[in-house]
Amino acid sequence: MEQVRNIVILTGAGVSAESGIGTFRDAGGLWENHRVEDVATPEAFARDPDLVFRFYDTRREQVLQVEPNAAHHALARLQREWPARTGGSVMLVTQNVDDLHDRALGAADGAEVIHMHGEHLSAWCTACDGRTRWTASLIDSPPCPSCGAPALRPDIVWFGEMPYRMDEIFAALEDADLFVSIGTSGAVYPAAGFVRTAADMGAHTLELNLEPSQGTDWFDEARHGPATQTVPVWVEEMLKGKG
Numbered sequence: 213m214e215q216v217r218n219i220v221i222l223t224g225a226g227v228s229a230e231s232g233i234g235t236f237r238d239a240g241g242l243w244e245n246h247r248v249e250d251v252a253t254p255e256a257f258a259r260d261p262d263l264v265f266r267f268y269d270t271r272r273e274q275v276l277q278v279e280p281n282a283a284h285h286a287l288a289r290l291q292r293e294w295p296a297r298t299g300g301s302v303m304l305v306t307q308n309v310d311d312l313h314d315r316a317l318g319a320a321d322g323a324e325v326i327h328m329h330g331e332h333l334s335a336w337c338t339a340c341d342g343r344t345r346w347t348a349s350l351i352d353s354p355p356c357p358s359c360g361a362p363a364l365r366p367d368i369v370w371f372g373e374m375p376y377r378m379d380e381i382f383a384a385l386e387d388a389d390l391f392v393s394i395g396t397s398g399a400v401y402p403a404a405g406f407v408r409t410a411a412d413m414g415a416h417t418l419e420l421n422l423e424p425s426q427g428t429d430w431f432d433e434a435r436h437g438p439a440t441q442t443v444p445v446w447v448e449e450m451l452k453g454k455g
């Protein structure tokens with residue numbers, strides 16, 4: 213593997229599984245017998261807003277009761293230490309809408325977590341387009357703290373909606389020496405296509421997952437096992453000998 217400076221990491225539900233947040237595949241892709249695609253879409257929200265509010269209010273509550281695990285903490289350590297040790301960069305992109313990466317990272321200057329599919333702990337006002345940190349429920353249509361309109365929705369990217377910060381993510385993929393995918397099945401696009409973009413741009417590609425993902429053939433290297441075991445070992449390897 214060439215000299216690695218710039219790393220792009222993509223995570224999915226598997227990195228939070230050992231913190232007690234079920235993955236999409238775990239439940240066979242279902243929530244209360246609703247296909248996820250039937251509650252995580254603008255059409256579902258228009259058709260039955262209470263059903264969608266309950267889906268997210270329940271999951272938002274759950275996030276507040278769980279803690280980051282060893283995989284989240286190891287990745288936060290890499291984000292804090294790699295740039296100082298190598299002059300390189302680490303971009304952490306997550307499909308997860310929980311805040312476990314953020315809590316593990318804490319206020320590390322210059323480092324952040326890019327939530328390409330949004331966040332549970334954020335509410336989006338469809339009247340003034342404002343976004344506000346939110347930990348309570350949304351089902352009773354509380355007023356927007358900025359404009360007062362009862363127009364808050366979960367700040368989540370639903371199926372059919374454009375994921376966030378795509379320009380920054382693709383720019384980093386084009387510059388990456390190493391692309392690492394952790395705890396994701398590779399079932400949902402555009403995230404599932406990142407490995408091909410990175411590979412086409414010459415990056416080395418590594419999959420850390422419990423089992424081979426749908427895109428496993430696109431990876432130069434794969435290590436299978438629980439994230440709390442594979443990720444700390446990999447981070448230790450990356451930082452070893454780096455001053």
Ligand code: BV8
Pocket residue numbers: 223224225226227229230235236237238252307308309329368369370371372373374375394395396397398399400401402403420421422423424425437438439440
């Ligand atoms: C868009 C927020 C267009 C909601 C989510 C190309 C081909 C086919 C279809 C499409 C395509 N392009 C677009 C589509 C449509 C669609 C899509 O991909 N559909 C799929 C179902 C085929 N994509 C979209 O709609 C996207 N938007 O394309 O917009 C557009 C373009 C221009 C302008 C406007 C619009 C938006 C997709 C985002 C939807 N929102 N999340 C919410 O969370 O409620 S997606 C959601 O599902 C997650 O964020 C994540 O992305 C995905 C679930 O995947 P994973 O995270 O990987 O979880 P999963 O359970 O599947 O797998 C877990 C893995 O972990 C497993 O492999 C397991 O083995 C492993 N694991 C388990 N335990 C552990 C572990 N690994 C390690 N350790 C463990 N302990």
